[in-house]
Amino acid sequence: MAIAVDAMGGDRGPDVLVRGAVAASRDQGIEIVLVGIEDILKEELQRLGGGDLPISIYPASQVVDMKESPADSLRHKKDSSIRVAFELARQGKAEGIVSAGNSGATLATALVTLGRIGDVRPAIATLMPTLKKPVVMIDVGANVDCRPHHLLQFGIMASVFSRELLGNLDPRVGLLSIGEEDSKGNQQVKKAYDLLAGTDLNFVGNVEGREIFKGNVDVVVCDGFVGNICLKLSEGLAESILIMLESEVEEKLAATMHYALTKSVLRKFHKKIDYAEYGGAPLLGIRGIAIICHGLSSPKAVKNAIRVAHELARVKLADKLAKSLSKRRDLLKAA
């Protein structure tokens, strides 16, 4: 079955989405449906030489603006590329969807079309690079006011995701806080600590911001307000450090032979740690597969997101999340 790509969303327009789809289809043989304004997508697909690949186009006449309120988009844009992509998934015509568009609208549309698993709060997970393997951070923006049992749900879901996508058999789950001791944290986190400690998850306790990048845990749980700030702070800081370092290198090495070489190493590294290059963030807790990409995603990031969506559909992630949550139903009810 195909992955539906919202081909109109994102800050860079259809070109990037179609390029990513062509690459995913060519390199990995993934079947894709591009959803959006037919004429534009037909032309892009021809231009980029994707005519002979298993890529089809499904028309949607509207586009949700990046700044539009989710409620407005639901009310007034029933034929938007986001909405139509999700409808294809709901009707069983697509095995998952990928969007680099308005993430609030994507989240809201996922809820009204596919719906949530039980009464879970769907959350956005993302992979953060570390000194070792990437770590799953959850939630990075779907829920800005969480209660402790929501953090418990996030821990359960991210454990399944880490196992299925990254092959961690017994993922180590950490809770983001301001000190390692269980007495450290705000009210929300202290209660979530107790809940997580009472499960059969491989809960390793609190982790501090400093520890995330060491890669000693597989999952970092936090509420969506904190997680979103952390994610954007990381992007901004990485960017700024490299800008500062480039000017330092310029100052110190400009007169030397190896200036150009050093500069090129820096540039490549910059790309390597650029979050927009990663394959997007899965929305966990809905009855289906949806990947939310950074609005500034590159074709490579879109390609990776399509690959991840395909992989998560193949392992039936939504079913596994439902099973894992249902197994812990009593625990979640008591929380």
Place this chain on the structure above:
Amino acid sequence: MAIAVDAMGGDRGPDVLVRGAVAASRDQGIEIVLVGIEDILKEELQRLGGGDLPISIYPASQVVDMKESPADSLRHKKDSSIRVAFELARQGKAEGIVSAGNSGATLATALVTLGRIGDVRPAIATLMPTLKKPVVMIDVGANVDCRPHHLLQFGIMASVFSRELLGNLDPRVGLLSIGEEDSKGNQQVKKAYDLLAGTDLNFVGNVEGREIFKGNVDVVVCDGFVGNICLKLSEGLAESILIMLESEVEEKLAATMHYALTKSVLRKFHKKIDYAEYGGAPLLGIRGIAIICHGLSSPKAVKNAIRVAHELARVKLADKLAKSLSKRRDLLKAA
């Protein structure tokens, strides 16, 4: 008048504190009282050649452990170096204190000795490096469960601090959130937005994590849980990026002539953005001057913290904070 230095606190022991004090006294002529175990400090001071400087020693027989609970330290260690340093300030024998010790205990001791200004929540401010001037982030750990009006208090205090220490006449105050629009954020931040917008502060609205390092605001307001996580995340990420980059440089440049030069540029840069090198974080909202240093502070960081404490005492920061808060008494009451 002298700055009292808790010479026993921190992860690196008295050597670092005494070195920092000797440097501050020698270079800037600041009068200093080292507080702690007399024999140890006498020996250190002699060894480091500080005998002829305006540095005296004031005895305190106990040391608060870095992991000790603040309540325990208050109850059982009335003759600790932290407590005695604050007592000197309370008695008017010191114009400010500097500690690299247990920050929870420092905060608690500040409250029981000097006390708070009115009913304000004292908060820890810190300077973060940016592409332009450093930005003041407040609170980075004193208050883990804040109400919206506490964020208002932080904004008022940090504005005064930014003006007095950094010379920003009308500091631009931003509120840390997950989007620029006033509709973005959790309940706490949305209410704080309205409160800050209702003041005569130069409130520029929400700032995202990504924006902090661009240096387009002078003050970033957040609650202490979020701020502490951001601070430690920044430390950890900066560290990790440079470790990754060193290994990249090693891989790409090891065979070239300029490997050593590039490596030394990286090492120097690492030091430049190392948060532990900065001069510590002032505790704003108490009736006096106290600077909390990173436990891993270098002598240079301690020296800078002493200089900042001296400068804040000179401009009578606590009085100015009291005045600024009192001027907005009605606003704070209504909040």
